[in-house]
Amino acid sequence: MPQNLIINDTTLRDGEQTAGVAFTVDEKCAIASTLAAAGVPEMEIGIPAMGDEEIDCINTIAALDLPAALMVWGRLTEGDLARAMRCQADIVHLSIPVSDIHLQHKLRQSREWVLTQVTQVIEKAVATGRKISLGLEDASRADAGFLALVARRAQACGASRIRFADTLGVLDPFTTYEAVARLREAVDIEIEIHAHNDLGLATANTLAALRGGATHANTTVNGLGERAGNAALEEVVMGVRHLHHADTGVDTQALVAISCLVARASGRQVAFNKSIVGEAVFTHESGIHIDGLLKNAATYESFDPSELGRQRRTVLGKHSGSQAVRQAYGLLGVALDDDALTARLLTRIRDHAMRVKQEATADELRSFLLASLEMPSPLSSGRLA
Known part of the structure; x- marks a missing residue:
């Protein structure tokens, strides 16, 4: 060089x-x-x-x-x-x-x-x-x-x-x-x-x-x-x-x-998945990826988004896993300790992504939680804090 x-x-x-x-x-x-x-x-x-x-x-x-x-x-x-x-x-x-x-x-x-x-x-x-x-x-x-x-x-x-x-x-x-x-x-x-x-x-x-x-x-x-x-x-x-x-x-x-x-x-918009500057570059959905990122960011990011003054974000969708669901609800102030409840929420989140092709909003996540709480759980000994 x-x-x-x-x-x-x-x-x-x-x-x-x-x-x-x-x-x-x-x-x-x-x-x-x-x-x-x-x-x-x-x-x-x-x-x-x-x-x-x-x-x-x-x-x-x-x-x-x-x-x-x-x-x-x-x-x-x-x-x-x-x-x-x-x-x-x-x-x-x-x-x-x-x-x-x-x-x-x-x-x-x-x-x-x-x-x-x-x-x-x-x-x-x-x-x-x-x-x-x-x-x-x-x-x-x-x-x-x-x-x-x-x-x-x-x-x-x-x-x-x-x-x-x-x-x-x-x-x-x-x-x-x-x-x-x-x-x-x-x-x-x-x-x-x-x-x-x-x-x-x-x-x-x-x-x-x-x-x-x-x-x-x-x-x-x-x-x-x-x-x-x-x-x-x-x-x-x-x-x-x-x-x-x-x-x-x-x-x-x-x-x-x-x-x-x-x-x-x-007047030319940047593609969502455009390298370096696209909105999706540091956006993660896959459950496997998010689990890895939470343990060590280098597992699924080749460089730190802070180099560009950016931050990584995770979205909930069809490919999300339980870790992502817990993280998303944690940001809303809800700690999910009930595995069955988490699983029901994950099902609702995946169904939502399939239907509307978009990530659920905070209000929609809260409505999913309320609806899921009304369903009986075989693991009711778990705690929702």
Whole structure:
């Protein structure tokens, strides 16, 4: 793992490219401020080529003087470079397709044309004094030898970084590691991984790329982005922390609040079972799990919810056991010492879950208790305190 691992969050650029999502200037400023306060060191905040309104928004964010480096995105053309120069951004990222399928069918250009563009535009960009990043669009489907050639040309022209883009999310962690490791052998400059989630592997591929020698990880909050989205900020941060035993510098206690902010601004709700920030992540129902948790939380939690400023909770449902029932009624001030009564309550709770598909409320639990107390019990010697 690189010692200087950097998160570059692109929620305000690629995240906003989620179909139907559009942030206001105020929303962008709030998201940028929150990310910076949480320790995110780099942010990609817009596309100057979209016009004056976008440039004004970028400069409004820059005027906040946040403790983070700001990047803008453009195509590898002199026109997009000129627009980027109108922005108060620390890093200018210029992207060009490198796969034959993109070159032949989208641009109708040759590999030689790519090398010429890299030479001409990157040299001009570097001469501006800005830090320059070259984006390798559709790198995951490009010829490996040509990819290395383009990367070396970018370095020779003064680029500080190359971005390996798995534009269609077609890689797995093994091929990602191999591709990035080859690039690391080819160049000495920064390598950023930009992974898409079409096959559900964006976070896994990002972690693999970091193993392979990437220095930067492109992320979005809640995994926003085109089609299936990008590698999720919260997943990469926690994955690096627990699987690679490294530190991104991002405050994990802030991840849930950031997720909620972006969910509201984007109008895209977070799935109940979304990893790290979903409501269900530290919610337990299974009787076996709850019994284990009560004895030692590590039995069914790979990390403590307090790392995210969260708390575990248990719910009563079809898969609950007697321990969960006693715990739930204990929170209501009722100590269950009667095994038969506990069993009757468990039956009612399971029936309720099957019928309404929801956890019983406190009032419903009390009504179950009253109804169960009216039933004769063969173990009436037990005590209800």
